Amino acid sequence: MTATYQELRRSDLPSLRREIRAGHYAKHTAGLGPGFLQTNLAIMPEAFALDFMRFCQRNPKPCPLVGVSDTGNPMMVTLGADIDIRTDVPAYNIYENGKLTGSREDITDIWTDDLVAFALGCSFTFERALEEAGIPQWHIDHDTTVPMFRSNIETVPAGPFSGKTVVSLRFIAPERLDEVIAISRRFPLAHGAPLHWGDPEKIGITDLGAPEWGDPCEIEEDKIPVFWACGVTPQVAIERAGIPLCITHKPGHMLITDIAEDAEVPVRNPRAA
Template sequence: MAELALNATSTPQQARRLIRDGHWQQHTSGLAAGHAQANLVILPEAQADDFLRFCQANPKPCPVLDVTAPGDPYPRSLGDDIDLRYDLPTYRVYRDGKLSEERHDITDLWRDDFVAFSIGCSFSFEEALIAEGLEVRHISERRNVPMYRTNIPLIGSRLFGGEMVVSMRPFTAAQAIRAIQITSDMPRVHGAPIHLGDPAQIGISDLQQPDFGDSPVIHQGEIPVFWACGVTPQLALENAALPLVITHSPGHMLITDIPNHRFKFG
């Protein structure tokens, strides 16, 4: 099976080639270790400036890595030979604010007025956590990261607003402190956690029922640690109810050529 050919040691180019050829349609967590992955939002040029203002007002969940020119599917600052029309395993298509379909190729939907936003992804800081000896449970369990809608309000723009989505990783208290230290200097990939402990305080009623991704595996003595998540724009797009927008499917990211260490300072 071609799926078995992709793993942490694959290069970004190898990963994108198999994805482009339709041989990998799973989540991308843990693939092409050492290289950044990105969330994706594609929308018409007429709404692009307002969406950029929304991202700039909410940098924790929406750190912008690249913005393409209208009609250009190539995010050249993120690597060579990247084509946003078919280099992600699964896309989501929203029509009038409703999830209309998921598909593996959006070539026939592409328009000359589309602007694509690549947004930083927490998969980048996971490598830093693992390098410091912290287990990232969904990677070790070969699962997709659990993601949740919250009651944390966003700063709205003219069209876009709503509440934040978070991703969760369980740690002991001591590990959680170390995870905060490690991720604090990586703001372009969400930075430090926004909450830890009681999920009800941020509007999450059941950790075993995530809104996106897979249910978590939490061991005795561990607490949930929550980071701002790049799925947040998808909820803002639902609220805006634009006629047509396209995003990545949660966990099915764009694998870039950018080394993760470029997003770390200090």
């Protein structure tokens, strides 16, 4: 039976992961797994893995590296007691030669022994702290995926990987902006503080109603548009690199780890072992 979003928001972490692994839930993960770090995903052949790791190291705001698998081993042993990267993400995107060729909910049948999986921190993690502080977020309140845009902020290249930084948008009341910045700064593994707030055209965004990824949100004229570095950034770099195969999360559909969301370094939370 397919699980609903509201049911899973009340589930413990093992139950939540079982539902995703069984294919019973394939929607976005915003608001799920409270207390635990959510991550973006990039899987690629070992021949490109070192350059990609360099890309992440050089661009820590959009690409905060949380975990790396052993070559050919789908179990993310540093991120949880039983995390299979082939099944435990609600939905995956498949890129071939830099082109998005399809999406699926399970990648077991295309996994090969030369693949390396990277887990990268996700802004969904700090959203719970904003919720607890009573700061509304339109996409969570309306069960949609956060809007994401390609900015004009260049990443630092590494090997074949380069491109613009992708940012995610949330509208924040002016009187709470300083508080939001302080809260999100506490989560360096989840993109940390915003990259920009105010005039979107200064970072190359001309239409807030037309995100390139995610869903449109209400344009709240009495609030300030605030932009965080986004984990879709490596997908843009992967498209530009044109490598033969790469598998990523479908935007908004994250891996939920056993790592405490307020961790400063990626060490698995023993409570969830």
